[in-house]
Amino acid sequence: MKRILWLFIAILSLGTILGACGGKSDGDESSSGEDVKQEITMNAKSEPPSMDPALATDTTSGWVMDHVFEGLYTRDQDGKTVPGLAEEAEVSEDGKTHTFTIREDAKWSDGSPLTANDFEFAWKHVLNPDTGSSFAFYLYYIKGAEEYNKGKGTVEDVAVKALDERTLEVTLNAPLGYFDTLLTMWTFYPVKEELVSSDANWAAEADTYVSNGPFKMTGWSHDSELVIEKNDEYYKEDEVKLDKITFKMVGEATTAYQMYKTDELDFMMTLPTDAIESEKGNEDFEIVPYYGTYMYMFNVEKEPFTNKKIRKAFGMAVDRKVLSENVTLAGEIPAYAMVPEGADTPKGDFREEGGDYFKEDVDEAKKLLKEGMEEEGWSTLPAVTLLYNTDENHKKIAEAAQEMFKQNLGVDIKLANQEWKTYLETTKTHNFQMARMGWIGVFVDPVVNLDYFLGDSPNNRTGWVNEEFDRIMAESKVEQDQEKRYEMLHQAEEILMEDFPMMPIHFYTNTYLMKTNIKGSANYVNRYPFMKWAEVEAK
Structure with a gap:
């Protein structure tokens, strides 16, 4: 009986040691706090003037659209140009004709397939004089684009053509060494032809908004906040850690600063000047x-x-x-x-x-x-x-x-x-x-x-x-x-x-304040922080 008792005590002791050194019990997990919500709130400062890739000309609209759309090319965390929806790209010997193969798993946020035709339609829509795009001139590198936009040519003359559902052919006036980088800007994003053709105001409300990026728009209270959530239809959705981003529209820098200090904001930019000196040296402050x-x-x-x-x-x-x-x-x-x-x-x-x-x-x-x-x-x-x-x-x-x-x-x-x-x-x-x-x-x-x-x-x-x-x-x-x-x-x-x-x-x-438990944001020299890879860690 003594041997059995000592053996029982030894087993209990070993179990206690293993419990302390190894896996967590239910009690251990609850004591370390519940799972961190993958949600952040950032200040956009103002209402995006337009969430239509064809019409937007400002950094606020572009910042949000970069999260909800993706073009043939995009950027990695270091800001380098890398393929996006373009699975393959071939260039002719004279450097003028580019042939892109669209990813087979490219989809819109509503689950429908995204095709080469969506790119052809989108770019010609930008060039259509009736659209009134202020950024149409960025497409003038394309053969026939300037003439069509200025009313001196036809849409058929624009050398952008979907050869099939996955193949897009583009011919330029001359070789362009930075064409891939140019294609990262929002004016070259695809739009869903069926939607845009049937609703001129498709980009004005969250209910009618369809995109293709790592996030999708799910709410828009004008002049108050815009909400985007993880897009499960995105081809690299496993890289996206955040479930939700809320963009607040607080124009007063002092008010935004107070909201940051009371944890109502996780990120703000453009600090009031009287706060900059006091924040220098703080871990969550950065001048970029x-x-x-x-x-x-x-x-x-x-x-x-x-x-x-x-x-x-x-x-x-x-x-x-x-x-x-x-x-x-x-x-x-x-x-x-x-x-x-x-x-x-x-x-x-x-x-x-x-x-x-x-x-x-x-x-x-x-x-x-x-x-x-x-x-x-x-x-x-x-x-x-x-x-x-x-x-x-x-x-x-x-x-x-x-x-x-x-x-x-x-x-x-x-x-x-x-x-x-x-x-x-x-x-x-x-x-x-x-x-x-x-x-x-x-x-x-x-x-x-x-x-x-x-x-x-x-x-x-x-x-x-x-x-x-x-x-x-x-x-x-x-x-x-x-x-x-x-x-x-x-x-x-x-x-x-x-x-x-x-x-x-x-x-x-730019002056930034970002909570120190937000990791993985990409800071580009010509954009506000891109949150595709960001995640919230426990404090």
């Missing part, structure tokens, strides 16, 4: 480079900015270093050109190679202002209003610039602000004198920064048209020698900065 330019556009069709000397006077009267160090506080780089740092060329960084095109010079600014007014026959300068979209940081920059114009030029200007969607429409119709704008490269190449100012670009809201600039930009797009191509882009930028239809303020950075 952003491939774009913050600027004030001049409407060259409205006085007093019909005069180039007056435009330059305003540009030379602003102390950008003071703005960066004392107002914005986020490490922005003062800008004296259009193309930001970050674009590599055979000779090095494009911006470093091109240098600055002007500098702050109060005496020269006063001289130019006087000369410009004399040329126009003005004894006093026409009243000037600077327009900006509603945002605390935009307001602070505008107020600082307002004071600099007063101190350095003796000019009093007025300030006005509008909500983002209204602001875009106001500037699109050229109903302004001077207005804030930011332009982010949809991919990292000087051509996309300079394309903004093409004479026939719907995004060019300045009214500025220069035939020589347009000619050089067009020729650069078919130039196969990369060194020559970048030389031409430098020439185009020089023409732009000589005519000065805008005044650059700084090259962007």
